Amino acid sequence: MSVDKHSLAYAVLRLKSEHCGNIKIAVYRIKCYDLLSLGYISRKWPSWQIISVMPTLHPMAGDLIRRTADMEMDDESVHYLEHKPGNDPSEIFGVRDYKEGDRPNQIHWKLSRKNQKLIMKEYSQPLRDRSLFFLDFKVEGEGEKKLYQLDCYIEAAMSVSEGILKNGHQHRIIWYDWKEKKYVEKDIIDSDSSNEAQTALLSAAFYNTAEEEKKQYEGKEEDGSNIIYLTNELSEDKIIRLQKPGMLQLHVIYINDLQKMPLKARTEDFLRKSMISCYRIDIKNMKESIFKLGVVNY
Incomplete structure (x- = not known):
């Protein structure tokens, strides 16, 4: 390709890999010719990039893992869902106003007295789906x-x-x-x-x-x-x-x-x-x- 003084030119190379993996793409040397392509000067160019050729992914029809995160559990866990409350009284997920049907043992008495209304505790859901x-x-x-x-x-x-x-x-x-x-x-x-x-x-x-x-x-x-x-x-x-x-x-x-x-x-x-x-x-x-x-x- 040719390029004018103080300007830029780009070349696109289409490469194909038969295998997935990380491939090192390197430029070792550049030849610069004169206008008549009669002579050239050669310059080393130690430039390289790593290109990741990703594998082909195939869908799965089923679910390998038994879903346990939403099961009713009374025992405690050291991991908890961050987006969903549950029924483990050892960890508090958050607080909210009282609504009909709430259990008395969920009342947060300290916050209820402070706010002059019933504030309820939401317990955490143990995360067992790890x-x-x-x-x-x-x-x-x-x-x-x-x-x-x-x-x-x-x-x-x-x-x-x-x-x-x-x-x-x-x-x-x-x-x-x-x-x-x-x-x-x-x-x-x-x-x-x-x-x-x-x-x-x-x-x-x-x-x-x-x-x-x-x-x-x-x-x-x-x-x-x-x-x-x-x-x-x-x-x-x-x-x-x-x-x-x-x-x-x-x-x-x-x-x-x-x-x-x-x-x-x-x-x-x-x-x-x-x-x-x-x-x-x-x-x-x-x-x-x-x-x-x-x-x-x-």
């Missing part, structure tokens, strides 16, 4: 095979996360980064945090068959009462380690080429006896199998 979403992938092979596997895993993980969020379930995504030798945690509360988690997940270094987590995830009891476990290598030990006091439900999602690597009969029997829901994602049929999540289990 969820932890564990990602546990072992990547095999190199080159295109490895990239294809990562595409499938990230596509499945973010599709499930998006489906959970659309059903009203805020959650925390957790995976082990074997390069950093630590767990990475991302809270998903809205579309912005979801996009941020997707970008971080594109840079994730999942361990291969020769690597294992250097330490077990140290979760707290109040971190989440529903656990979703997405993995391509299911073992009884991992399932037992995920179970903890106060957990309402464990949801297992097995992702693999189901023709070549079906779930082992022994593992299926263990899940059935443990009354744990198990869903399957076939990497050869991603869209349909993700759509069935929350509807068809085994």
Whole structure:
């Protein structure tokens, strides 16, 4: 392209990627020709940008997580809904004027005397609909095979996360980064945090068959009462380690080429006896199998 003195010119390059991920786009050198294009001078240009190629997200027809936030509960909780009152007298959600049918034990006597009218307390609703979403992938092979596997895993993980969020379930995504030798945690509360988690997940270094987590995830009891476990290598030990006091439900999602690597009969029997829901994602049929999540289990 040509450009006049003291002016600007732009060039648009259309790039295509066969895989999702964070791609570094760099300009290494610029050649500046004379008007007749007979000669040129060359200049290095150490400029670059990171471009995020996002995965394709597929909708889910069902709801994986048992909805518990609106259930009637008498016991106390350390987490509460910020937008809805409930019936836990240990925490006050707010105050309001008296209305017919209110219970006498809800009267806020101090404020009522001060305002010379009945002021009622609104109790907090315990938040039990918290969820932890564990990602546990072992990547095999190199080159295109490895990239294809990562595409499938990230596509499945973010599709499930998006489906959970659309059903009203805020959650925390957790995976082990074997390069950093630590767990990475991302809270998903809205579309912005979801996009941020997707970008971080594109840079994730999942361990291969020769690597294992250097330490077990140290979760707290109040971190989440529903656990979703997405993995391509299911073992009884991992399932037992995920179970903890106060957990309402464990949801297992097995992702693999189901023709070549079906779930082992022994593992299926263990899940059935443990009354744990198990869903399957076939990497050869991603869209349909993700759509069935929350509807068809085994």
